[in-house]
Structure formats: structure tokens, C-alpha cells
Amino acid sequence: MSGRDTVLGKxxxxxxxSGPDAERKAAVASxxxxxxxxxxxxxxxxxxxxxxxLFCAMAAQFGASVARVNDYREVAAEVxxxxxxxxLPAEIRIGADPRLKDAGWDLxxxxxxxHGASDGGDLAGVSHAMAGIxxxxxxxxxxxxxxxxxxxxxPEHHIVVLRESDIKGDMESVWAMLREQKGKGVMPRALNLxxxxxxxxxxxxxxxxxxxxxxxxxxVVVA
Amino acid sequence: MTSSETRVARQPRVGLFATCLVDLFxxxxxxxxxxxxxxxxxxxxxxxxxxxxxxxxxxxxxxxxTREIAEQVIEAFEGFDFIVAPSGSCAAMLKKHYPxxxxxxxxxxxxxxxxxxxxxxxxxxxxxxxxxxxxxxALSARVTxxxxxxxxxxxxxxxxxxxxxxxxxxxxLHEMKDSDVCCGFGGTFCxxxxxxxxxxxxxxxxxIDASGADMLLAGDVGCLMNxxxxxxxxxxxxxxxxxxxxxxxxxxxxxxxxxxx
Amino acid sequence: MQLAAKHFKASASKALLDAQLQKALGNVEKGFIGKRxxxxxALPEFDALRDNARDxxxxxxxxxxxxxxxxERNVVAAGGHVHWAETAEDARRIVLDICxxxxxxxxxxxxxxxxxxxxxxxxxxxxxxxxxxxxxxxxIIQLRGEYPSHIIAPAVHLNKDQVEGDFRxxxxxxxxGRDLSEPVALLSEAREVLRKRYFAADVGITGANFLIxxxxxxxxxxxxxxxxxxxxxGKVHVVVASIxxxxxxLEDTAQILRVLARSATGQDMSVYTTFSTGPKRPDDPDGPGxxxxxxLDNGRSAMLGTEYQDMLRCIRCGACMNHCPVYHAVGxxxxxxxxxxxxxxxxxxxxxxxxxTGQLPNASTFCGRCxxxxxxxxxxxKMMRHWREREFERNLTPLTSRYGIRAWAFFAxxxxxxxxxxxxxxxxxxxxxxxxxxxxxxxxxxxxxxxRDLPAPEGRTFLQEWAQxxxxxxxxxx
Numbered sequence: 001m002s003g004r005d006t007v008l009g010k011x012x013x014x015x016x017x018s019g020p021d022a023e024r025k026a027a028v029a030s031x032x033x034x035x036x037x038x039x040x041x042x043x044x045x046x047x048x049x050x051x052x053x054l055f056c057a058m059a060a061q062f063g064a065s066v067a068r069v070n071d072y073r074e075v076a077a078e079v080x081x082x083x084x085x086x087x088l089p090a091e092i093r094i095g096a097d098p099r100l101k102d103a104g105w106d107l108x109x110x111x112x113x114x115h116g117a118s119d120g121g122d123l124a125g126v127s128h129a130m131a132g133i134x135x136x137x138x139x140x141x142x143x144x145x146x147x148x149x150x151x152x153x154x155p156e157h158h159i160v161v162l163r164e165s166d167i168k169g170d171m172e173s174v175w176a177m178l179r180e181q182k183g184k185g186v187m188p189r190a191l192n193l194x195x196x197x198x199x200x201x202x203x204x205x206x207x208x209x210x211x212x213x214x215x216x217x218x219x220v221v222v223a
Numbered sequence: 224m225t226s227s228e229t230r231v232a233r234q235p236r237v238g239l240f241a242t243c244l245v246d247l248f249x250x251x252x253x254x255x256x257x258x259x260x261x262x263x264x265x266x267x268x269x270x271x272x273x274x275x276x277x278x279x280x281x282x283x284x285x286x287x288x289t290r291e292i293a294e295q296v297i298e299a300f301e302g303f304d305f306i307v308a309p310s311g312s313c314a315a316m317l318k319k320h321y322p323x324x325x326x327x328x329x330x331x332x333x334x335x336x337x338x339x340x341x342x343x344x345x346x347x348x349x350x351x352x353x354x355x356x357x358x359x360x361a362l363s364a365r366v367t368x369x370x371x372x373x374x375x376x377x378x379x380x381x382x383x384x385x386x387x388x389x390x391x392x393x394x395x396l397h398e399m400k401d402s403d404v405c406c407g408f409g410g411t412f413c414x415x416x417x418x419x420x421x422x423x424x425x426x427x428x429x430x431i432d433a434s435g436a437d438m439l440l441a442g443d444v445g446c447l448m449n450x451x452x453x454x455x456x457x458x459x460x461x462x463x464x465x466x467x468x469x470x471x472x473x474x475x476x477x478x479x480x481x482x483x484x
Numbered sequence: 485m486q487l488a489a490k491h492f493k494a495s496a497s498k499a500l501l502d503a504q505l506q507k508a509l510g511n512v513e514k515g516f517i518g519k520r521x522x523x524x525x526a527l528p529e530f531d532a533l534r535d536n537a538r539d540x541x542x543x544x545x546x547x548x549x550x551x552x553x554x555x556e557r558n559v560v561a562a563g564g565h566v567h568w569a570e571t572a573e574d575a576r577r578i579v580l581d582i583c584x585x586x587x588x589x590x591x592x593x594x595x596x597x598x599x600x601x602x603x604x605x606x607x608x609x610x611x612x613x614x615x616x617x618x619x620x621x622x623x624i625i626q627l628r629g630e631y632p633s634h635i636i637a638p639a640v641h642l643n644k645d646q647v648e649g650d651f652r653x654x655x656x657x658x659x660x661g662r663d664l665s666e667p668v669a670l671l672s673e674a675r676e677v678l679r680k681r682y683f684a685a686d687v688g689i690t691g692a693n694f695l696i697x698x699x700x701x702x703x704x705x706x707x708x709x710x711x712x713x714x715x716x717x718g719k720v721h722v723v724v725a726s727i728x729x730x731x732x733x734l735e736d737t738a739q740i741l742r743v744l745a746r747s748a749t750g751q752d753m754s755v756y757t758t759f760s761t762g763p764k765r766p767d768d769p770d771g772p773g774x775x776x777x778x779x780l781d782n783g784r785s786a787m788l789g790t791e792y793q794d795m796l797r798c799i800r801c802g803a804c805m806n807h808c809p810v811y812h813a814v815g816x817x818x819x820x821x822x823x824x825x826x827x828x829x830x831x832x833x834x835x836x837x838x839x840x841t842g843q844l845p846n847a848s849t850f851c852g853r854c855x856x857x858x859x860x861x862x863x864x865x866k867m868m869r870h871w872r873e874r875e876f877e878r879n880l881t882p883l884t885s886r887y888g889i890r891a892w893a894f895f896a897x898x899x900x901x902x903x904x905x906x907x908x909x910x911x912x913x914x915x916x917x918x919x920x921x922x923x924x925x926x927x928x929x930x931x932x933x934x935x936r937d938l939p940a941p942e943g944r945t946f947l948q949e950w951a952q953x954x955x956x957x958x959x960x961x962x
Binding site: 003004006008010011012014015016017024025027028031032035036037038039040041042058062095116117118120135136138143144145148152153170171172175185186187188189190191192193194195196197198199200201202203204205206208211212213214 | 508511512514516527529540548551554556558567568569574619638639642667670675679683698700701707710713716732738739742755757764767771786787788
Binding site for chain 2: 899932938944
């Protein structure tokens, strides 16, 4: 017998199930089909502007810095300003996200853009998030050529651009967006929910920012 | 009119389950309980067929003996309107654990459930069922109160003793740090794992000392004996009493493990 | 690790005398408890979420075989591989085989209790493959040749000067003048060393907090980002997870995520919650070329349908040990098992048998604080008591305990005999208490009197006194 048959057989024996088992199958099918939501905290049950404000406040509470700009064309200037303020060289790692194609890079002559996955040598990386979750100030980032996953983790500074209208109240709203974009049951290779910069409390329970991932997370919300 | 109001309208008949530790070590808690119940308008009975609630056997895994003990307690007490114990852990045993002992025996399970529904810890019974607000006692003392685990987490005994103590004339309550953390007694645990129990009670005694109180109160004689034993071993002057003694105004007996003043 | 649960008592006594350990354990009480309380208080729906999280897992456990099949289908559809392991040995063999096929020389590892359970590191090492732990705490204890003392804070038993000593011993490139006295310096050093290891590793191995049936996704929840680098930079990503990690849908995952981090570290969300589905896609610039999931049973299927089934709801947050007075006193290593604290006291006998592990479910005061904070509402004390019952039935309970309790029961079941015995016994004990009204020592009561005095009884019993007063009342014509 294969390991699969053995394990499944033991489970069924312990649960004393046999036969066609229609009722249990129906229960599983309906849950997978209907994907019922459970308890959703009222915290983020706000009009859009309130959710955006809550997102920024929560993100800041968990250690991210947040800037708001009026237009994609202002993103490059915000990135440059961030790099200067942190004494970083004018270089960023960035993917191929079409939303960031025309983000004002032409106005920042000194800024060097390196495209593709990070090789670990980058001090700063720029990504575009799929969504923001107001409830906890969390960013949702999808893998792929637009936003390589390595940019989320290897650079010391991670700058994430987020469209204001993509800020949702809760995780469940982001699942709905995902299903709409990708189809039901379909996921990107990686979906990263990111809440603040990397940290560790492993030595004497003292929280230190910048463990293996970015030491700093900067969110640029575009109106 | 609901049935409980009917019961309260006449004098409720209360069976006092004294608990083995009160019976054997601290009879004054038994008399304090009787006084508090009578003052609250109860008719108090103390069946002689009582020994122990069965926790020692239950927590050692001896289910058969526990069931027999439980049957004996139920038989002796099920005729009363209420069964009251001056101990959170014994009351929780009667109230929360008896029915489960009879799983698969419908008659007894049902009987145990009806019995359990009438069981209460003393102080919460006074406050929540008999609606006592003020026991009329007075005591000039700085006290601190330890929340015994079973009463706190299984029965929700927390505010009731504090509210009643607040109306004891002259009494000041000084909360200790971590009053809701175990004292390390745990029944047979304190003997089987003596060193660990000691570490836990040492921490507890440190918090009692730091509270600045000169008297420690709690609702369980087991925990009180543990803490009193440690306090005395360390030479502390803190007096240790069951909360019922103070609420009943019966503090003539020397404190637990103390020679009195 | 070698199971050493039967030495619990001796290990605990040693731990109580270990000053370094006692200092470190103070951090557990100081850190976790207040943070959890604050996070729970800030979310009015916290208890409702706990109820729902419990219900979700109960639903999963009642349909576990079906959800596992659905999960497997979806992993395969996304290009991944699923391997079923009945035992720890099977799981070790499967992981080794994957590593050998990838010609792996080193593997990086994200923090994973399940790979501790199957003792994977020793197996890989014995077969010439070097496992590198990348979670800071795990990295530290790997340097020391230890195993985790806590399921989410593996090095919580150590102080920073001990870590500094280990780094200086192993990181021989360190100049002497380099200041490592603060945690932040230690972390930077580990980050630098481990960065190179991620890129050099052939295979990245992680555990999983959840396996989502709907999408064939594995989820890891971390704060450092090491798990993500481990699984993104290796050529092959291996997920090792036990069968009960299944949740039906993304929605169900969200429910449990809301109680997980709050219960564990008091965060609303951990920093990184990563959902992984299959290997690198054709147009992906990064990610692992292969994605494998090893589904481990190792005794769990046998818990289904028993009084220990509820334990399979556990999400490994560590709240039970963070709030356990016994854990606070002795730390995790004393338990002598992979999983310490209350959840370990229930799970370990299920995985390893009660014969060798009976100490663990006995070493509890039943204070109930673990159950009170468990996000999945697992009745831990009740299940520890069930283990004591299994022990008692099989005559595994230590003889002194067994005879003592049977003797007590003998009298407790015979009220008249009991009355007779105590009417002699208690006055004697009272007399022994003398003027101080306490006993400093007493034969057969050394467990009590070694550390504390025994309060002397007042004398006659309450029932004796009561009977006398009632008789007097009758006599005086009441």
C-alpha cells in the first residue's frame, strides 16, 4: 500500500467512515464552493476614506513609514527623497509592473533602476502591492515578473507603492479581489502579506527591526 | 414568578458541603459559612455522609472510585434547594465535573446534571444568588486577595469576593501582582512535584509581601494552607485566613498556621 | 532529540537551580503575557473569532480525509508534488530522497517544529547534507547543539551573553574588538552570515502553519523573513507539514490568522504571512523550481475519534506555555520532549506513548490558565486528566501515588469509617502542631514539609463540632 492509502485509510478507520459517504462529501463541497466568511472585525467597517486612514495608521503602528502622493508621476520623486533621507545611493531594484512604468522616473535623472529579481546586492527595492488591508495595516504583494518576490525580502529598504483605491477593509475583501483577478481557487505562486519591517525577538524577547528581511518598510500611497 | 423566586420566597434549604480540608483542618470556615448562609436567609443543613468531593482520585485518573464518591455525594445532597461549598475547586468539581463522570449512563448523568445545577461556591452564591451586598462585618486590616484557579476560571469567582470585602468596615484591599496566577498547590501536585510547587509558591509569596498587606485571603483552604505554610517557613507575619471568616466577622480563631496574637 | 520525558522530575529540579535559565525565563512572563492581553483587548471580536476558529478546525477534523484529497489535487494542479508519510521515518526518507535528487549539499531551513519532531537535521547530517537553521533562535541553538525550548521562541532559555559566547566560538572571522554586547549587534552578525547560506543552499525546507484545501496552498507565518528567503532562494522548496494543518478556504485561514499572532506574540499580524502555491511559473523571475509537500501522520490519525481529537486543533501559538506556571518555573528543556508545556503534555503521550511520558500530563496544577488563553479553545487540563486515567487503568501510575489514592478512596467511600479515623487523627495532628500551630516536618509528608510548614488542624473536625452544637441546641429545647 502507498503512504497515501495508508494514511487516508487510518484516518477513515479512526473516524469509522465507510460507504459512499455522501453527506460528508456534500458538506466539503459546499464549503469549498461557498467559502463562507466568519467573523470580520468591525474595526475596518468604514467608508473608503476611513479605511485608507486606518490603513496608514495601522501600518505606522507596526513600524512602516507612510507617504501619500497625488499621482503616479510623483512616485519617483518620493522614492528619491526617501533614498536621500536615508543616505542611500540613488539606485533601486524594481520589477516590470506596468503601473510603475510611468511613475516619473524620467524626472529623476540620477536615479538608477535595476530591473528583475534581486540578487541580494540591492539596498533598496520598489514593489507595487496588489492591495492594502486596513484592519492591520498589511500589504498584499503578488509574485511574478511585475513584482519579483525577492524584492520583498532581500533589499535593506523596501518601498511599496499602493493605489489608494486598492485599500480594503479586511483580508476577505482581498480574497475577493484575488478571485476576480485570477479565478476561483487560483493563486499566484506567492502571495505575501507584509505587516511592517522584518523583526526578531529571539534574543531575550527584545524586538529588533531588520532580521533577515528589510530593516525598513516605506509605503507610498497613490491617490 | 420563576421557580427560583419561589424558592427564595420561602427559606431556601441549603446543604453545606464543608469540603474535607475545612472539615479536617479549618472547622472555623465551616461555621463562618453557616453564619453567612443563615444571615442571608438560608436554612442550613450539614449531612453527615460527606467526606470528600473526589478531586484527589479524579485528578489521579481513578475514575471508578471518583464515580462512587460522586454517587455518595449526590445521594446525600440532591434533596436540597442548593448545595454550597466554601471552596472554588470543590464546588467546580461538583458543578462542572460530576455529570461527565456518568457519560453513557443516562439515568445517573441526568441525575448528576440536576444536582450540579444546584451547586455553588459560597461567596458567589451569596453575591449572585442570595444578592448579598454587605455582610455587616467589620475588620481593621490591610488585606490582599488571591484568586484560586478553579473558582476563578471554572466558576467565574472574581468580583464577588472583592465587592463583599469592599463593604467590610475598616478593611482595605491591596491587590497583589498576578493575583490570578496559581499558587502552586494543585492538590497532590504540591507533594508529587514538590520542587516546582515550591518555585511557584515562592513567587506568589513574593507578590503577597510586595502588596503591603498584613492579611492574605482566598476562597480555598488548600491554596491557603500552601501559601500559609510557605509564608511561615519564610518567617512572614502575614496572617492567612479564608475569606468567609472575614465576611462572617469570625476572626477569633488564630489564623491558618499562626498562633494568633 | 532523545525522548527524556521520564526524567522530567530530575530535569525540573536541576532547571530550578540554574541561575542563567531562571533569569532567561523571566522574559517569558514579562514579554508574552501582557502583549497577548493587550492585543486581545484591542479586538472586541477576539472571543467570537476563537469560537469560530475552533469550529472551523472541528469541521476540518470531521472531514479530514476529504479535505486532504482536495488539497492534494490542487497542489498537483499547481505543479507541486505531494508525498504521504505515515511515520517520522517515512518523512525523513522522503525529504532525504528529494534532497539527494537535487544533489543538495546544504539545505536552509525555516523554523519548523515538525522537522524537530521527525529529527530531520540529524538524518540529513548523517547522510552528508548540511542543514542550516535560519531563524535567529533556531540558528543560535543549532550552534549550541541544543533543541528548541519553546515552540515559537526556541532560544528563550538563553541570555544575550550566552549567545555572544557562542557567536565568538563559532564565527571565527570575528575581530576581537567587535562589540556584540547588544542583541542588535548579534542579529546583524547572524544576518550577514546567513545571507551567504541562503544563496548557497540547494534546497529550502519549511514547515507550514496552514495548508489550504481550496487552493493547494501552504502558508508560513514569520517575523524575520528567513522562511521566505529559505523557500524563495533554494532550487527546491520542501514543505513538511502534519495532516491536521488543513483548512478549507482562504476565508477560514483569515479567521485563524486573526487569533494566531495575537495569541502568540501579541501582534495583530506577524510581519510575513506567505501563501505559496506550487513552483516557479514560466514567467517568474524568482522562486523555487520544484515544490514538494510532505504530509506527515506520525500518530495523528490515531487521535481522531478519541478523547484527544481536540488536540489536533492546535495551531502552535505557544500561548499555553507562555501562561503556564510550571513552564515558567522549569522552562522547556525539562520536559524532555519536542513539544513542551501544556500542549506538549497532551501531544507527546499521543505521539510517543504514555509509558515513557506519563510525567508530563501529571506535572500540572490544573490551574486552567492554558485553556483560558488557548485560541482554539482546546481543553488541555481535561486531556491531561484523560492521560492520567489511561495511566491508572494500565497500572502505570507510580505505586506510592496509586496506593495513597486508593487508601484515600477507601475511607472517602465509607463515611462512618472515615469519621472514626479522622476523629482520632486530626486531634493528634493538632497536638503535634503545638503552640505554633504548624508542623515543620512530618513523617510521610516530606513532599509538603521540605519547602513549607504544614498548618496544624484546629483539633476536632467541623462535622464533630457541628453535631455537638446541634445536639446542645436540641437539648436546650430549640
